[in-house]
Structures are given as C-alpha cells and as structure tokens.
Amino acid sequence: MDARGWEAVDVVFVTGDAYVDHPSFANGILARVLEAAGYRVAVLAQPDWKSADPWRTFGRPRLFFAISAGNMDSMINHYTANKKVRNDDAYSPGGRIGLRPDRATLPYCQRAREAFPGVPVIAGGVEASLRRLAHYDYWSDTVKRSILLDSKADLVVFGMGEQPILEIARRLSSGETVKDLRDMRGVAYALGAKESPPSDCLTLPTFEEVKTDKLQFARATRIIHQETNPLNARRLVQYHDRQAIVCNPPALPVTEADMDRIYGLPYTRRPHSMYGNEPIPAFESIKDSVTIMRGCFGGCTFCSITAHQGRIIQSRSKDSILKELQAIGQDPSFKGVVSDIGGPTANMYQMKCTRPEVEAVCKRQSCVHPKICKLLGTDHGPLIELMKESRDIPGIRKVLVASGVRMDLAQQSPEYLQELAAHHVGGHLKVAPEHTDPEVLKRMKKPEINDYESFDTAFRAASQRAGKTQYTVPYFIASHPGSDLKAMINLALFLKRNGYKPDQVQDFIPAPFDVATCMYYTGLDPFTGEEVFIARHLRDRKLQRALLQFFKPENYFEVRDALLKAGRSDLIGAGCDCLIPSQPPKAALRARMERANKAVDEGRYVHQIDLKSNASGPPAATASTDRTGQGPRAAGYRPGRSGARRRKR
DSSP states (O other), X not given: OTTTTOSOOSEEEEESSOOEESTTSHHHHHHHHHHHTTOOEEEEESOOTTSSGGGGTTOSOSSEEEEEOOSSOHHHHHBOTTSOBOSOOTTSGGGOSOSSOTTTHHHHHXXXXXXXXXXXXXXXXXXXXXXXXXXXXXXXXXXXXXXXXHHOOSEEEOSOOHHHHHHHHHHHHTTOOGGGGGGSTTEXXXXXXXXXXXXXXXXXXXXXXXXXXXXXXXXHHHHHHHTOOTTTOOOXXXXXXXXXXXXXXXXXXXXXXXXXXXXXXXXXXXXXXGGTTOOOHHHHHHTTEEEOEEOOSOOOTTOSHHHHHOSSOEEOXXXXXXXXXXXXXXXXXXXXEEOEEESSSSSOTTOOBSOHHHHTTOOOSXXXXXXXXXXXXXXXXXXXXXXXXXXXXXXXXXXXXXXXXXHHHHTTOHHHHHHHHHHSOSSEEEEEEEOSOHHHHHHHTOOOHHHHHHHHHHHHHHHHHTXXXXXXXXXXXXXXXXXXXHHHHHHHHHHHHTTOOOSOOEEOOOOTTOHHHHHHHHXXXXXXXXXXXXXXXXXXXHHHHHHHTTTSGGGHHHHHHHHHHTTOGGGBSSSTTOSBOSSOOHHHHHHHHHHHHHHHHTTOXXXXXXXXXXXXXXXXXXXXXXXXXXXXXXXXXXXXXXSSSOOOO
C-alpha cells in the first residue's frame, strides 16, 4: 500500500489458503479480476483468527470483505474419511497444518464484523457454496443450518465468483447498499424475521423438517439439484424457524471471451514472496498446468464439481490457451514439461448441447448417464487440434494430460485416443472407473465396469501403435453408498485378476450438498426413493478400505475379518482367486503388534494399574505411567478423566 501510495483499499480478501498468484487458485483469480477493473485489492492469507487484529492490517476496506475458506472445504482439508486429523495441508506453506480453523468461513466472517462493524461481508468459495442451505455435516453427524446464519455474512456467492464479485464491487462503489444486491444471480441471503421472501420462490422443506425427517431431507436434496441449470432454475427459499434463506438462480455461464480475459490477466504464476523458499504442495503439483475449461456434465453424485462449477462447459479459445503456453515456455525456471492441460475433465473441451432450445428447459442431472445423451455434441476435433499445436511451442518438450479422462466420451473418438496415447501420456494414465458393482455405479452415475475394460484395451492398442508400452491406473472408491462387503470383495477379485495393486485408496467422504451425501445420511436415493445400503460405522469403512489393498500384509487381519463376515472363507488359502493365505505372514503379525503397542503408548485402553505406586499395599487403580515407566499418565477411571474416582450418576 505504501509503495502504491494507497491510504485505503477497496476490497480485502480473506482466504484460508496461502496466497498464490496463479489461475488455479481462486484468491489469485479474483484479486486479479478486481485489480484489472481498477479496484484496490488486498489479500489477507491464513490470518490468525484468535483475534480481529489481522483483519485491521489494511485498514477499513471501502467496499467489502471477501471471505473464503480456500480451495477446499476446511473440514475435508483437515480430516480424513475416518475423521482423523490429516498430517499435512497442501494449500499451506511447508504443508503445515493448523494455519486455518475448522469451518473457517464462520470465524473469518465474525472477525471481519468485529474488526470493522458496518463493512459488508461477502462469503464465497467451495465451503460457503456447498453450505448455503441446510446441509448434512459428516464430522458432527448432524444437519446444520445455512452457513449464512452462523457466519452472519451479508451474502453468500455460490459457484464461480468472477462475475458476481465484479458486479458486487461495481454496485457498492456506485452507492448501492448490500441489500440492493439481493436481486443478483448466484447469491444467497438471509431475510430478517419480519421480512418476506419474493413471491416467485419455490419453497423447500424447512430446516426443522429436514433435521428431524430424513424423507424431507431427501426431498429437499432432489428439489435443490433439479434447480441447478442456470437457464431454467427457480429461486429457492428455506425457512429456519421464522427466518428465511433465499437462494437465487445460479449465475449464467462465463462466455469464451470472458474466460480468455480472466485467464489472460498478468499472473506471476508464483506464491507470494513472503513464503520465501518454503514450498506450497498444491502449487508445486499444478504450477506448470494450464486450465482450458471449467464445468462438468458428468453429474457424479459424490463430486462437488458440477454443483460448484456448473453443468455447462465453459471453454477458453485455442488462441488464449496457446498464448499462455508460449509464456510458460519462455519462463527461465520452466523445465520443459507442461504437467496438465485440462480442467475438471480432460476431454470435455468445447462440448455442448446441440439443441439450445432443449438445453434451456432440460433438468437432466447427467448428460452421459445412464447413457450419453443423443443431443450432446461429443466432437473431440477442437481438443485434438489444440493438443497438436501445443506440442509445437518453443520451450515445451512435453504436454501431459493429467486431468481425469472421461472414458465413455474418449471412446467416441479413436483419433483423440491415438493422440493421447502417442503424445500426452508419460507411461501411466490415471482414470476413475470408481467401482465394479452395477448397483454402486448406478448410485454414482458412472458407466459400468465394461466401459473401463474396453477403454483400457483401446488405450493399450493405441499405445502399441505408437510404439509405447503404457498402462491405465484405475482409481476406486471404498464405502460409497450402495457398496457393501460383497461388492467390495468382488472389486478386490477384479483387482487381483487384472493384476492391479492400487497405491492410493479413496474413501468416500460425505461432502455437504452432494447427492451421495444425502444417500449416506438418509439411506435413500433422493431421485428414486429406493433404499441404499450404507457402510456407516468406521469399522465397516475400515474393512472396505482394506479390501481395496488386500495384498498389503498390514491389512491381513481386516481382510480376513471381512471375508469371514461375508461368508467368503473360500477366498482364504492358496487358490487362484484367494485374496489372502490361510496363515498370516510375519509382516502382518508385526504390523498388528506395532499397532497394539501404539495404542498402549497413546493410552487408548480402558484401565491400567500402576504396579510401581503404593508398593506397600495393593496396586493403585487410580494412577498409571507410560510404557517406559518414566512419566505419569492422567489419573482417572478412564484415560483422560480428571477425577481419580468414578463419577456418580
């Protein structure tokens, strides 16, 4: 501010991520968009939320605070599917944890209010978007009310924020109040107890109804997801006691010209200099990638991309993409390999409905499930042309495709598959069939497993024609709604028969707003009303995860338990299809012993008697030491209890 001669700023961004000036980071894009429009912008990255002082760093913003938890929901960022604290944070310097709070949007908004009362507070990002209405929270196992009520934000901007945030800045700058902004697309807001919602609202089941009645929760989910097409979506209202939350229709898709303008801004493509040489893991993995499109019409029920970026594909022009590649190729620090050209998917570039009049009224949740819509344009020609020209740019040796390839679409174009295999894969291509069980795939809105098998065959053949030996690396999800032990055992058999040994396993995490999360919470498919099996308990989830990596010795006993529980003892032994031997390997016994020792070290047991204390009498039952006998543990009837005696009820 001093260097630029600013006495004040117009907008203060508060973000839970490290500040990276790169178009793959939301805070980088939005700050540049506002700056290009002439606004003075400051970024407050990962502030200490224990006081409001950091929020006063730049003084009182003239227009508003823009609040975001970051590129991820903060709870998914912090915790695994087993609700354990993650060991690192990919969006923080050095991968350090603890630089943002749980449910970061709430304290960030509250501190903004505390620092400068009266300044509008606008919340956005994935966390606020997916929690704008009553939602199921996996980590507390409760239905929570709209984030608007708990954060006290004036507005929540849901979806991609470039258009709405620019409109907000312009209108507030022209003298309008934050209440005047309630007519905007892509925003949700809370009404006062005495205010009435607009007359054209579609009323959802109330917060009290969805919290106490799972049928009503499923009904609300169905209505919300039927109103996500910006071309025909209606305004929604949901009452929380006497207070109403109004959710306007989504913002319209970004045009190609606007996409070119957004991605053509002068990004440094680097983290802020305040981090020195401390790496930011998420940046390191995408620093040499190029976004060519956004949105996804796949409609996978476990994925938040469609809910956040929209179902309509928004693509950049070829010239815009090539210009960015040329700039990357001229960067002295560039190593010559573009790590990815893609987006949410690798091969939906420039695809759209061929009948705009039908698209304007369509409420279909997926354009490719249960089969590819006959009106969907699946021409890979523009993408093939882009891929060819990207390889001829000076300074670039290799352009890889690391985004997920939609396999059913790719098989519509043998030419695309050949280009991909010959020039854009570095030996292994990551794909996501997700499961093998037809019932589970139906709940996911994913193609059946034979789609993956035919794609794998076609990809290997294309690789051979190119003189290469290349393989697909399939990803699968454990514990998704509909997946029981029988389904997971069949998946494990598929892996063994095909020689797959996945290094990484994805556990299903019920993210707010997702259709699969509704299934997890209610046990119902919100669109069909059918009952769905749910692996709800952590023990059941652990067994499913172990089955995906049945070949690891440390999983031996969990896999054995799962097989016996499912009545599949025939898969224990030395037969061709057997998943584990009849006798545990030494590595399995050693791993079990190490886990048991760790549990004792951490005090995860019910009662321990201290044989060293009270030597002249019977052993004391109210104090304990660690396994080495060097230090006292917390005294009590159970570990961690402060009192030495059992409390009376």
